[in-house]
Amino acid sequence: MSLDKKIEMGYYKVIKKKLDLDDVLTEELGQLGKYQIMTILMVSFPVIFASMATNEYIFSTARIPTRCLIPQCDGDNPEYAPEWVLNAIPGSSMDSFDNCARYRNSSAASGGAGQCAKEWFDSTQTEPCDEYVYQNTLTIVYDFALACEEWKRSQIGSLRIVGAMLVQPITGYISDRWGRRVALILNTFNAGCLGLVRSFVHSYEWFLVTEILEAAVGGAAFMSCYILVTELAGPQHRVIAGATMSTILAFGQVVLGLVAWGVPAWRPMTRVIYAPHLLIVTYFWIMTESVRWLMSKGRYEESEAILKRIAKTNKKSLSDKSLQALRNSTEAQKLKEKLNEPWLVIQVIRSPTMLLRCVVMPILWITTGLVYGGLNINSVNLSGNRYLNYIYVALVEIPGYWTAILLLDRIGRKPVLIGGYWLCAGCQFAFALIPSGYNGLSLAFYLVGKYAISTVATSAFVYAAELYPTKYRHSLFAFTSTVSRLGPIVTPLTPAMALTIWEHFPSVLFGSFALLSGLLLLLTPETLGIKLPDTMEEAEQSSLRTRK
Template sequence: MSIYKECSNSLSKAMTENQRLDDMDNKHGKETKKDQDEKENVTPQSIDLDYILANELGQFGWFQLRNVLLLSLLSLLGGTMGEFIFSTAATPHRCRIPECSEGEKLHEFNPEWIKNAIPETSSGFASCERYAPVGTNGSLDYCPANLFDQSNTVACDGFIYAKNNTVVYEFDLGCNEWLRAFAGTIQSIGSLLALAITGFISDRFGRRIALVISIVSLGLFGFIRAFSVSYTMYLILQLVQATFGAGAFSSAFILGTELVGPKYRVITGVTITSMFTLGEVVLGGIAWLISPWRYVIMVTTIPCFFFVLYYWIITESVRWLLSIKKSTEAKKILHTIARVNKTQISEKSLEVILNPSQLTITESNANSIGLVRSIIHSPILLRRICTTPLWWMTMTFVYYGLSINSISLSDTMHLNYMLTSFVSIPGFYSSAFLSNTIGRKFTVAVGFFISAACNISFVFIPRGFAIPRLIVYLLGKFFISSVASTLYIYTSELYPTEYRHTLLGFSSMIGRIGSMFAPLTPALMIYYDGLPSLLFGGMGVFAGLLVLTQPETLGCNMPDTLAEAEAIGKPESKITAG
């Protein structure tokens, strides 16, 4: 089982477990002596780590709090690794005019004579073309119109840039919009590869090893990238850094959620995710204060090396230790949890959980006809498999697209990015509430529709109305963030246990296509400024309509079999008190 699948499944299982535990609390109230006697008579088959956390060790004590705080700090650092948004940001540029003695990439960007040499456009003067030269007698102080044929334009053979602190200036990427935007796609490709690599390391050698390798890779390859001598070197190192380092967040997520009880697993996951988003806010502040792109990379990567200490500070996952039968180490950690939380773990529970032959098997034996044949024979399952990946692809496309395009909202690109990132945090937390009140289906569908409406409306708000434009843009990011958080739960609850990991992983993998194309959307502005927003809105409407074709899962049992999954939404699928 990969680290990513565990990450997703821990959230989905926790939401269903929350419902079950809440029902039990409402029905029974405070624990009575009878309840305590029943605990003494509990069967070995019903004892697992979740049971021990909920009934003996404590679901969220001082031990878990310390772990979550430490891992949240690491998650925050992980959020600062998207510096490419600023280092490869579109940099204002124009043609170099050698007839007027311009021979370098950085001169006065808008001299008085520039209108004599470069045609004007609706947004200023042209970036990639100039008037054809007919003379060479000008200077930086004097460049008359008679040196140019203003009835004929030619492409630039060199560029002058407004700023000298970006990769675009450093490697002369003027008018290479698609090549410039490709840096974000490279980052997404590396993140996709990181899922498999980090998952293998985590399952084979442990969560802590995966965490430390990822964070060291982020620091090492990122620091080297700060000394890139060409754009090719920059892109290659970015791919390597993401491939071996992007798993730091998922490793932190797993370690943080695997040692808290079921009732706190969702809120813990949302908190760690929010800290990653807070790291994006911090990145915006760093890039604002420290302009040169090389220094921004150094400032965000050097702290990574201090997190190597986590190998000795952070406790290994008990669940992983139990899965590979390292009973001695698992027992030591369980006693440590009990000591720090000032609780106790019974010898009976220890004996059962440390004895693999008595552990409750949570994975299905999958004695069915197989996944492919099940899909062929089940129109309901087939429709879901054709639907959920499109939700994920749209979500990642819009979510990352809004973050990346936010820097072009106004001249204060750093503040725009910080606000767009920060608004995701209340979106994450609100989804945890809404999905348990109005339901998973309507939380996702309404989120898609309102986000789409905001994106489409944004196109038609005049640029002079800066505040309304910003508010509408932020609302679009807020609602797509609520979609992002709820999709883990909703997708998991639509599929049966025997295929859940595979199909959730498949949906997410297809979803990565959206994050790969999102960084390219700023380049669409060369055709029409509102094209990215219209694309976000159109895909949001399409995805929202697809959500309405699926049943609501709130209040339903988590399906274990294909028949139960097909029955979701029907009376027999509802959770019954007992």
């Protein structure tokens, strides 16, 4: 039976349920037609560059191997690993020696460049370096003299995440107040401007300031794109739309690895990454606003124009009776806007169902951000080519996202999330227990763990979108994302933890959080087959409403 016929027969009145956008997408416009695909292609540009900007610091602040400068042995252009290095510096081989200490002098003897007798040093005593020789000059470690300043280097990523905590509620308010498109354009443009400024700074302090500011005013472009796309897709194709967005995000990381490999020096690399961001201003004229958001604000004329455009692009027919039913629904929403509703925090506190979701979901996202980001950051410290390792770890995300597509609509959201968390936990514990020397096996568990957490990442976005109502979706997403930044704040510090606490401490930390998150999911409802809730009341009942 057509949607038009259902309306004419009073079907929606009988079941006491208003006509909504999901009904129109399912019955008339198409759940993932040409228009939705064009929108996904359009947001691919800001998503790719948002992914690159979010992870660029992994390469621009990467550790550079160093050694002490030995004045009596080094010439004007010192070599990082000369033949005599083990005479003056503790180490086991030419490829493995101390980066931050040297043997004490046992005599005042010295020679020309290339001459460095073992007898000139007391191998029973060491002392810290006065000056350093760097293996290369590619990152800020060289420019800002951060040799052996591991915590100072690592905290850049953590403080960037602090900035990202600020951007989520701000962007959530902008998005829910002025629209998804405005939030997307502002974030992308701000990130581009501050990224370019950072490429010209000449001090550690200003680098840190611009890193934090960029995240604070430009770090939520992906969230805006994701919400815009999922609000436009029909309920049966929302998972595909979400996984596609995550795949594009992973592709952005692959592009970052290739750019960093091709342009390894951090200043030109930063300019290559951030300059294209400025083109986002064109989206004011070429991208339309979210129809669902417009309807939630009672802006019927604008939403009707876009719905007609969707119908034309998808080569579908949109009936006048559907438009009238949507108008009635929109006018009702417009009247609700005029009522004095309680503050969102009060509404959540008054609802035990929503309060539980607002407690559990941030913890799940903390885990996802901690493990996902931690595996990315630590990948450049694995043995082998750092750029290829990073690309491998990014590429393995893609099958994880599409595994979510295959399973979420078949076995449900919760089984996929629980299974993904627990598979990841098992891989992390196994990685920590594998003896040294089994590099191939270690890499295999590392990649499977990244695959599992990637399946979780895209599933968690879909799950949260189905638990939160349209009217407050971005605000609640922003709250969840803001709290979840506690996980990513820790991830840049994990390489330093591995050096100072225990080599496998990060893996055990990741595995423990993943195990806990799987258990917490037992407290939340299954959302397979539900309509995307528009109001707080619908969200509370979402676990009881399924689409037939």
